[in-house]
Amino acid sequence: MKSTVEQLSPTRVKLNVEIPFEELSGDFDRAYQQLSQQIRVPGFRPGHVPAKIIEARVGRDAVLQQVVNDALPAKYSQAVTEADVKAISQPEIEVGDLVHGQPVTFTAAVDVRPDITLPDYSKVSVSVDPIEVADSDVDEQLDALRQRFGTLVAVDRGAKKGDFVTLDLSATVDGKPVDDATTEGLSHEVGNGDLIDGLDDAVVGLKSGESADFTTTLIAGDHAGEDAKVTVTVTAVKERELPELDDDFAQLASEFDTVDELRGDVSQRVADSKKYEQAGAIRDAVLDALIEQADFPLPEQVVADEVEATQHQLVHALGHDDTQIDRFLEAQGKTRDEWESESKAEAEKSVRTQLLLDAIADADDTEVSQEELTQHIVMQAQRYGMPPQEFIQQLQNANQIGALYADVRRNKALATAILGADVTDTTGAAIDTSEFFGDDDAEAGDEPAKKTAPAKKTAAKKTAAKKAPAKKAATKTAAKKAPAKKAAPKKDAE
Template identity: 60%
Template structure:
């Protein structure tokens, strides 16, 4: 077999493969055997007819078609390895020559990874918000906890923010009632802003038994995007009474005996959450800096596939129904053009990020993903999706997603190493201890290196959507 590669663009190549007939004898044998099982030849048991008789029955063309179709996948894979080509998607293959008893030629065009120079981590100067917590933060956390144990009490006064109302709603469009916008006894928290636009202003200041009218645009249904005249009636007004923040409350709401111990624990939670937010800010800022410094093209076909996948993730089975998508977007006040542009921008960024971090990982031969790391990530994803870990793992294996998960973990580790090498300070000029946030991901390489051989997967497969 002979193969050559032509660079069509920085992200696309054409591979030409020539296979002489003398290399196809095993392929012909398999083709004759397969065709023999499909053709009934008088005088021969099924599958036992000689090759010449099979060829006479089905024609030489059918035999050649079977041979060519069967041999292409293996010869294509061999050409990829031979020419060190890293594909990012499925190829477009065309058979360009079949000269019987001489040669078969086919060409494959495929998107490939561009050449990427990963910026030096030491060249990245990153600034993130200062890590700080205050007594107000702890008090707010305590108030949230108290609210969970609060009680609602009816009051005879006008409604204000934070009150809970029982309301009736009725709407008309051009004087005609709108049944789907009519309801009774609906519970609503003033200030939540979760219902119709204009409702907040209408209910504030109303007491039980009072009504108000306002105009708003309906978001869905037969009258979507039309102005509706809405009447809201307040049936009752209730305020939430919070329990006293004392030792009795601490014992009721937690495992602590005193309010001081509870507040200390809440302070630790607030600090931990703030640290998590700072770590996320570091990660995002380093990644953004890397993407700004790294200049490379992304394959359009791969971006198209990623955009299609994102649309499917948003709309599910309705992703193929343009009319449904258009009506949903119209109800949300956006156009299909704006939506498609936003999705494509996100898809391009996602592909660019994957390619950059793959290049960073490949620059480190000692960066491995151990079996424990892979399983931990799978368990985390199972928990995140609310699934039984064993069931989720079975689904991952059935859908052939191990390679994609392996690639995700590997990229995360590559980014962690880049973060550790970056210059990160907060807005107050203090150096941020990135080791505290990301050191564990890198340290696990040595402990898991001996187990990584158990994971046989091509990370490139994880890029195919």
């Protein structure tokens, strides 16, 4: 097989491939064997129909077409490997005229990784906020713990922020009831903003048995983006009574004997949480600095595919209904042009990030061990609340193990860059990034490794320790196909 590479642009090439006809002999044998199993000819058992009879039945050209279609994926991959082409998109394949006995030719236009000049990590300098634990931070966590042990008591007064109310809701659009916006006996904490816009303002001041009307814009359902008149009726108002913060409470809610010991533990956990927040800020700042310093062209088709994948989530959720999409965007204060522009900007940043981190990983010969991949899969499964084996099965069914591997590799590459960068806080103090991004502590380049917690779990520890913010992935997660993944051509490419 002979192939040449034609550079169409810095991010796109065309492979010109010629396959000697004799190289397809094995493919012909397989094609005849498959057709022999399918064709029924009197006097011949299935699987034993001669090739000449098969050709007479389906035509020589049809057999040749099937052979070429079946052989194309492997021949394309072979050409990509031999030419050392770093393909990152689905190829556009055109097959030349097929003549029995003559060489088979095809072209494959495909996006490739651009040449990237990597920045000098030592010249990357970023600054983040210092770690500061205020008394108010500790008090906030202690109050959250007290709320877990609080009791709800019915009150005969108007509802106020922080109260728990039981509500009946009904809505109409243009005077017609909206079934999916109607409910009874709904529990709601006034002021948390979890439900619909305008509800909290309408509820404040209402006593049990009182109602109020307000107008809001629906964000889901058949009437998404439309204004609805909502009637809310309060059927119960309760306030939460909190236990006193004293030694008795410390003994009830934790493993500690005194409130001072409890406060000290909460303070330490708040500090740990802020460390994780700082680590996340460092990661984002270094990544932004790297992207700013590394200027390179982006593959247009890869960006377009990323935009389509991002927009498809909303389009699919709204039933592919253009009217519903426009209403939803209007409710968000966006035009379709603005949505398109934002989607493209996000896609460009995502693709640029992936390509840059791939280049860093290649330059450093970054590898991912089976243990690191397994750790990452287990962590992802925990985030989705799924058993690891079930999560792995879903990844395999979606053919996403490779994408997850690429994510881990990119995150390890980013950790390498962070370790080489100059990182300080806004006071000018140097920050030792090895605590979170060093080889000993980092978990497969994912989020900073957490210190092993004591085996005994208490209510205080579960409440006082703020959960470390979920890592803003340096790359897209396995939910989307990684651009770095080579894709085989479609069998029916012509």
